Amino acid sequence: MTQVFINGARDDLNVREFQSLDPSIQEIILAATEARKQAYCPYSNFAVGAALRTSDGTIYSGCNIENGAYATCICAERTAAVKAISEGKRDFVACAVVAQQDNGFTTPCGVCRQFLSEFVNGKDIPLYAAKPTNLPLRVLCTSVLQLLPNGFSFANGK
Ligand SMILES: [Zn+2]
Structure with missing residues (x-):
């Protein structure tokens, strides 16, 4: 079987069908999809939505x-x-990013990776990158620390 890689992730391992994901993950992807509709992007015309779930749900x-x-x-x-x-x-506890690019998924920029890494609190935060349409929806499943290993932090803690 030929292995297909998308943005460096293996299809069916790191890239999964939306319907196969836990409902709590589907929910934040849909929240990011909804938030994307409010994007104010007259210069780039590149709308992005994101959603974060906190430990209290x-x-x-x-x-x-x-x-x-x-x-x-x-x-x-x-x-x-x-x-x-x-x-x-x-x-x-989880993050979702939704944007439309024909080829590949949209993952956070370097600034956002660093920003989010401040709040991993010694663990990691799973991150799901998806597109707003193109059913069956495929989702890139990664994490903040996979996207930014060895990000900046004050060596002696806060
Ligand atoms: Zn960013």
Whole structure:
């Protein structure tokens, strides 16, 4: 059998059908899909949605928000994270990112990988990258630390 790799992940191992995933995972992917509809992206026309589940089960979602002063743009992942953190929730247990690219999946940018890695709290956070359409939906299953091994942290802790 030929092994198919997508973004470095093996199909049917790291890339799975949406329907095969746990309902709690499906739920955050759908929340990210919904949040994507609010994306403000007149410059790139590249809409992204993200969702984070916290340990108490709450889902925080966000979209990318661009600005004419490009440096002030914020990604969907960080929008979702700052919503949660500003409400006192930072014990993240799962993350989903949804965007549409014909070839491959959209994973968090380097800034967001670093941002999320601050909150892995000694464990890791599974991350699911999906597209908003194209049924049967395929999902790239990875994690924050797989995407950013050896990210920056203060060597002596906080
Ligand atoms: Zn980002």
